[in-house]
Amino acid sequence: MIAAFKNKHAPGPDLSPPQSRKDKGDRLFALLINFPTVGLILALVAYPVLVSLWISLHRYNLRRPDVFDFVGLGNYVQILSGAQFWHSLGVTLYFTGLSVFLVIIIAMGIALLFNEKFHGRGVARSLLLIPWAVPGVVNGLMWVGLLSEHGAFNQLLGYGFDLFNRLTGADVDYLGMASPVIALNVTVAAYVWRSVPFACIIFLAALQAIPAEQYRAARVDGANAWNRFRSITLPWLLHPVMVVAIFETMNAFRAFDLIFTLTGGGPGDATNLLAWQTYKEAFARLNFGGANAYSYLITLITMGLAILYIRALYRRGAVQG
Amino acid sequence: MVGITRRKFLTTSAMLGLGGAAGCLGRPDPGVIFKGWSYEPNLVQQNIDFFEKQTNIKVNYEAVSGNYHDKMVPLFIGKTPLDCCYVRDDHLAEWVEAGWLRPFDDLPGAGSHKDDLFAYNLDAMSYDGKSYGLPYYTDFLIWVYNENVLRRAGFDKPARTLDELTEQARKIKADRISAPGGNVIEYPLIFAFRQLDIGLNDWWALNYASEVRLFDDQLDPIFPDDVGRRCERVLQWLVDGIHKHHIIAPTSLNMGYRSVLESVASGRQAFALIIKYDLEWVTNRKNSALAEGDLRAKGLAAEQASHAKVLKMAPIPSLEPDQSGTLGWTRMYSLASHVREEKLTQAWELMNFLGGKDASGDYYTARRWFRLKGMGFAFKSLLDDPDIIAQTQQWGDMELIKEQARSVRARENIKAPWFSDFNVYYQPEIQKILLKQQSPRDGLARIAKRCRALKREWS
Numbered sequence: 069m070i071a072a073f074k075n076k077h078a079p080g081p082d083l084s085p086p087q088s089r090k091d092k093g094d095r096l097f098a099l100l101i102n103f104p105t106v107g108l109i110l111a112l113v114a115y116p117v118l119v120s121l122w123i124s125l126h127r128y129n130l131r132r133p134d135v136f137d138f139v140g141l142g143n144y145v146q147i148l149s150g151a152q153f154w155h156s157l158g159v160t161l162y163f164t165g166l167s168v169f170l171v172i173i174i175a176m177g178i179a180l181l182f183n184e185k186f187h188g189r190g191v192a193r194s195l196l197l198i199p200w201a202v203p204g205v206v207n208g209l210m211w212v213g214l215l216s217e218h219g220a221f222n223q224l225l226g227y228g229f230d231l232f233n234r235l236t237g238a239d240v241d242y243l244g245m246a247s248p249v250i251a252l253n254v255t256v257a258a259y260v261w262r263s264v265p266f267a268c269i270i271f272l273a274a275l276q277a278i279p280a281e282q283y284r285a286a287r288v289d290g291a292n293a294w295n296r297f298r299s300i301t302l303p304w305l306l307h308p309v310m311v312v313a314i315f316e317t318m319n320a321f322r323a324f325d326l327i328f329t330l331t332g333g334g335p336g337d338a339t340n341l342l343a344w345q346t347y348k349e350a351f352a353r354l355n356f357g358g359a360n361a362y363s364y365l366i367t368l369i370t371m372g373l374a375i376l377y378i379r380a381l382y383r384r385g386a387v388q389g
Numbered sequence: 390m391v392g393i394t395r396r397k398f399l400t401t402s403a404m405l406g407l408g409g410a411a412g413c414l415g416r417p418d419p420g421v422i423f424k425g426w427s428y429e430p431n432l433v434q435q436n437i438d439f440f441e442k443q444t445n446i447k448v449n450y451e452a453v454s455g456n457y458h459d460k461m462v463p464l465f466i467g468k469t470p471l472d473c474c475y476v477r478d479d480h481l482a483e484w485v486e487a488g489w490l491r492p493f494d495d496l497p498g499a500g501s502h503k504d505d506l507f508a509y510n511l512d513a514m515s516y517d518g519k520s521y522g523l524p525y526y527t528d529f530l531i532w533v534y535n536e537n538v539l540r541r542a543g544f545d546k547p548a549r550t551l552d553e554l555t556e557q558a559r560k561i562k563a564d565r566i567s568a569p570g571g572n573v574i575e576y577p578l579i580f581a582f583r584q585l586d587i588g589l590n591d592w593w594a595l596n597y598a599s600e601v602r603l604f605d606d607q608l609d610p611i612f613p614d615d616v617g618r619r620c621e622r623v624l625q626w627l628v629d630g631i632h633k634h635h636i637i638a639p640t641s642l643n644m645g646y647r648s649v650l651e652s653v654a655s656g657r658q659a660f661a662l663i664i665k666y667d668l669e670w671v672t673n674r675k676n677s678a679l680a681e682g683d684l685r686a687k688g689l690a691a692e693q694a695s696h697a698k699v700l701k702m703a704p705i706p707s708l709e710p711d712q713s714g715t716l717g718w719t720r721m722y723s724l725a726s727h728v729r730e731e732k733l734t735q736a737w738e739l740m741n742f743l744g745g746k747d748a749s750g751d752y753y754t755a756r757r758w759f760r761l762k763g764m765g766f767a768f769k770s771l772l773d774d775p776d777i778i779a780q781t782q783q784w785g786d787m788e789l790i791k792e793q794a795r796s797v798r799a800r801e802n803i804k805a806p807w808f809s810d811f812n813v814y815y816q817p818e819i820q821k822i823l824l825k826q827q828s829p830r831d832g833l834a835r836i837a838k839r840c841r842a843l844k845r846e847w848s
Contacts, residue, residue, distance in 0.1 A: 130462065130466065130487050131483050131486045131487050131806060131809075132486065132487075133487055133488060212643075212648075215643075216640065216644075216648060217576075217579075217638055217640040217644075217652060217657070218572070218652075218657070222640070241632065241639075242639075243631075243639040243642075243824075244639055244640045244643070245640055245642070245643040246631075246639040246640060246641070246642035246643060246823075246824065247639075248824065248826075251643070331643065332583050332584040332585060332643075333584055333817065334583065334584045334642060334643065334816070334817060334820050335642045335643065335820045335821075335823075335824055336817050336820045336821040336824055336826055337817045337821075340817070348813050351456075351458065351459045351462065352586060352809055352812065352813045353809055353810050353813055354462065354483065354487070354809065
């Protein structure tokens with residue numbers, strides 16, 4: 069498809085009629101009437117982005133608002149040379165990697181299931197959307213309740229640890245959300261729980277676009293379910309996977325509300341994601357120079373990851389699609 | 390479209406535009422603009438209604454929902470119209486350094502309440518020798534214990550030292566004493582050790598109970614080599630309580646204060662640190678399963694008794710029996726530095742009403758907050774007020790409150806311009822100590838090193 073699209077737009081002799089004065093006038097008019105909108109977008113989007121970049125190049129703490137010294141890349145160097153950034157980056161990459169992986173796998177599984185015809189499918193599809201409709205802060209608070217000292221999940225995990233100790237003779241302390249490992253993975257679970265429905269909708273839409281003849285032909289050729297999935301379904305899902313991966317990576321990298329409500333970055337610094345560290349720089353320390361530098365670093369990393377995804381998946385999808 | 394001519398359209402547009410402009414020009418005076426965090430906004434509004442009635446000064450009050458600090462910062466930066474606002478003592482230095490608050494020593498009657506204020510409140514509301522606040526409320530952490538549980542475990546009085554506390558808690562745990570709901574008290578102790586903008590108050594209170602001094606007068610850290618290495622020993626006691634004796638709920642590391650309070654009210658713990666004014670809440674049968682269970686057992690209906698003294702106050706256990714102290718804080722009313730000149734006098738009057746006396750010379754709002762919510766006050770004379778004593782006796786112990794009020798301390802480095810940096814740094818480090826990811830000594834040494842670096846950076 070992409071090859072065909074490229075051929076259609078391949079360079080060649082320009083056969084379009086010469087531009088008349090009226091055409092030029094129309095184009096000028098179009099530019100003029102678009103100018104207010106473009107101006108508005110520049111004012112609302114480009115200006116803050118550029119100001120933010122400018123601030124990130126300065127030593128600027130609101131506790132000393134008169135000091136606004138240009139330090140060039142000083143804030144970036146300071147952040148990159150500190151252990152805090154690398155720790156937060158590691159935690160963020162783990163959180164993002166695991167979250168995105170789980171979201172894609174679980175959402176794909178549910179989408180495949182919901183693509184089949186069964187009794188009550190409509191109700192099930194509607195129920196699926198509930199986690200997505202829950203605001204992030206409410207989601208966080210819900211998980212706080214589930215994992216509080218007397219929360220259901222906390223009790224379950226406690227029983228699990230107890231059982232493990234009894235079966236193995238080990239003496240592992242169950243610390244609940246005070247355990248860095250549990251806290252981080254529970255945060256992932258809470259994120260995945262809320263993000264799966266969106267990914268599922270994307271996959272479901274893509275599944276419904278797969279021509280039924282392809283499956284019929286594969287069956288005639290004797291392909292089993294796994295082969296049909298691998299050779300037909302998966303290639304068709306590669307573009308949606310890319311969309312979901314980019315979208316969820318960006319979201320996971322910026323995860324803030326969950327940390328705010330669920331862990332506060334703790335225990336220790338086990339869930340101190342980059343976005344949370346940025347928030348602390350900006351609003352707890354009022355270090356706006358550093359916080360803006362952090363924001364740009366997050367932007368650069370997510371952009372880099374998005375490019376990687378596109379290169380890895382888009383090309384693959386184009387060949388097989 | 391039918392019936393609308395170009396002339397008609399232009400005329401209507403012009404009239405609408407003029408009308409809008411006239412509306413803007415004729416906008417009514419908003420009065421004194423006053424903002425505060427959203428604690429009981431209806432009661433605040435009632436106080437303001439009373440003030441407006443007494444003085445004929447109009448006040449535009451807004452309760453700021455969500456994180457107050459984070460919401461106020463952009464308001465100050467953007468110079469959003471604001472005359473008077475709530476300020477927390479731990480933000481005072483930051484907000485003064487940023488130039489957002491106005492001192493009021495030059496205003497008439499400034500300092501009129503000074504003699505009646507507790508010294509630590511007065512100190513908390515000033516910075517660099519200038520006055521910035523009048524008290525909204527003040528309070529401190531108190532130690533409460535469940536007398537019934539203690540008796541069932543065979544103790545007739547609460548622990549005075551941390552070692553005794555360990556012994557009592559271990560006995561309660563070993564005896565599998567149950568809470569009102571039937572659940573066994575798994576962890577007799579719980580603390581609010583979640584990382585929050587207010588900091589780890591329970592940690593400070595435990596230190597102050599053992600008379601730990603963390604900083605010298607120049608705000609250089611004394612720990613971890615403070616007198617008798619008390620700070621380190623207090624931390625070691627906590628670590629042992631979580632990991633060795635299993636008497637402190639590990640979930641403490643993820644518990645905010647409200648969760649701790651609710652857990653205590655449900656009777657799931659035998660000991661806790663709570664804010665003094667919450668003793669009213671936690672002994673009120675409307676909020677507390679513990680109080681409700683006790684009053685029911687005594688056959689007392691709601692009309693007959695509203696509170697049950699199921700949780701009792703005691704001095705916070707310390708390393709040695711003769712030590713005492715606790716953490717206190719001050720919330721205040723302050724003038725914004727960009728207070729509108731024409732509203733300055735009125736805003737100052739409002740501040741004096743809210744943080745001082747009304748037109749009849751009564752501490753109206755302080756008394757009312759206490760009466761309705763049990764909230765602490767910064768005025769010494771109110772401690773001897775018969776109404777306040779009578780009300781306190783319903784749920785607390787006035788003599789003990791007076792005694793503890795004498796040993797209240799604010800966080801020693803609260804006025805350092807680097808306090809908020811310290812606040813962000815020390816909490817994860819303390820949590821790492823509690824998780825045994827580092828030893829108390831190493832963790833404290835790291836925090837001390839960071840304090841010295843921050844001091845250098847900000848000097």
